[in-house]
Structures are given as structure tokens and as C-alpha cells.
Amino acid sequence: xxxxALLNWPASAATPLAWQQGAAAHxxxxxPTPTATTEPTPTAEPTPTPTATSPAxxxxxxxxxxxxxxxxxxxxxxxxxxxxxxxxGWELSFNFPSDQSITQIWNASRAQDGRKVxxxxxxGYNTSISPGSTVNFGFSGTSRTGTNGLPTAFTLNGKACTxx
Numbered sequence: 001x002x003x004x005a006l007l008n009w010p011a012s013a014a015t016p017l018a019w020q021q022g023a024a025a026h027x028x029x030x031x032p033t034p035t036a037t038t039e040p041t042p043t044a045e046p047t048p049t050p051t052a053t054s055p056a057x058x059x060x061x062x063x064x065x066x067x068x069x070x071x072x073x074x075x076x077x078x079x080x081x082x083x084x085x086x087x088x089g090w091e092l093s094f095n096f097p098s099d100q101s102i103t104q105i106w107n108a109s110r111a112q113d114g115r116k117v118x119x120x121x122x123x124g125y126n127t128s129i130s131p132g133s134t135v136n137f138g139f140s141g142t143s144r145t146g147t148n149g150l151p152t153a154f155t156l157n158g159k160a161c162t163x164x
Contacts (some may be wrong), residue, residue, distance in 0.1 A: 027052065059083035060129075060161040063156040070145045073100070076138045077119070079156060081129040087157060088128045090135065091120045095156045098147035108137035115152075 060083070065076040081087050092108075096115040107126060108119040119137060121127040126135045154161040 005130050028162055058162045059087065059159050060154075060156045061164060062094075062156075062161045063164050064094075064150055064154075066148065066150055068148045071162075072140065072142055073148050074138060074140050078134050078136045079129060079161075080134045082162070084131050086128050086130050087156070089121060090127070090156060091118055092154060092156055093118045093153075093158075094151040095153060097149035098143060100141050100143040100148060102139045102141045103138040104141075106137060107135070108139075110139070 059081065061080040063080075065079040067074045067076075077092070079092055081092065094117055096117060098115075101108055102112055102117065105119065108122055110120075111118045121135070121141075122137075129135050135158075152163060154163055
């Protein structure tokens with residue numbers, strides 16, 4: 001069967017476009033179908049998502065991300081200075097919720113006594129956190145399977161921070 005026959009293309013039309021234009025001239029004009037309008041259905045107000053409460057005047061925000069492998073883990077910690085003045089000679093303190101122990105740290109120095117941890121700026125660099133800026137450090141550690149939780153409170157140079 002020829003392409004003309006498949007398209008029902010008359011032999012008198014020189015090109016498919018001419019045939020389509022000619023066929024369109026014989027069609028009635030398009031009139032849209034009226035549609036009914038309805039009033040919108042009121043929706044319930046969304047329930048706000050609870051957020052961690054920020055200590056009043058918190059000078060910092062700490063993000064602690066955990067990669068847990070059972071008896072070992074890595075943590076990535078970012079400190080953001082949310083205050084209006086630079087933090088010089090920073091020291092971040094927190095408590096592990098269980099029996100975690102830091103085995104290696106980078107971009108900071110550490111001291112650990114049981115669950116209490118203090119991470120301080122490394123010697124010679126990243127010693128200051130400008131307003132609106134961040135510093136980051138990470139560490140590897142060990143824990144007992146199923147006991148590796150996140151610290152819930154942080155202090156920067158003795159002042160409470162927002163945890164996220």
C-alpha cells in the first residue's frame with residue numbers, strides 16, 4: 001500500500017501540507033466545551049514541624065553527621081559562628097551518649113575523658129571562626145554495636161550551641 005493510501009491523501013493534493021490545509025478548511029470551527037467551576041475545598045492548616053530549640057543568644061550551630069558501622073564509626077562535625085564577633089581559639093565540648101571512643105581525629109586536636117570530649121582548633125590554622133563562617137573537623141572511633149548515638153548538646157568556648 002502506498003503512503004498516499006495510508007494517509008488517505010488524495011491524488012489531487014500536491015503535498016501533505018496542502019492536503020492538510022485543504023482538509024482543515026472543511027472542518028467546523030473548534031468551540032471549547034464549557035466546564036463547570038467549583039469552589040475550592042478548604043484544607044487543614046499544616047502541622048508545623050518541631051525544630052530544635054536554640055539556646056537564647058547561641059553563638060554557634062553545630063552539625064554532627066555520623067557514619068556508623070557497628071563497632072566503628074566516623075563523625076563529621078561543622079561549627080558555624082552565628083554570632084557577630086569572631087571566635088578566636090575555639091574549643092568545642094560535648095558528651096558521647098554511650099561508650100564511644102575517638103581513635104583518630106583530623107582538622108582538630110582532642111581530649112577525651114570517658115564520655116566527655118573536647119575538640120580544639122589545630123595548631124597553626126583554623127584557629128578563628130569569623131561571623132557567618134564555619135570550621136570543620138572529623139574523627140574515627142570505636143563503640144559497641146548498637147550503642148553509637150549522637151551527642152545532643154555542644155558548647156563552644158563554654159557557651160551553648162544549637163545542635164542540628
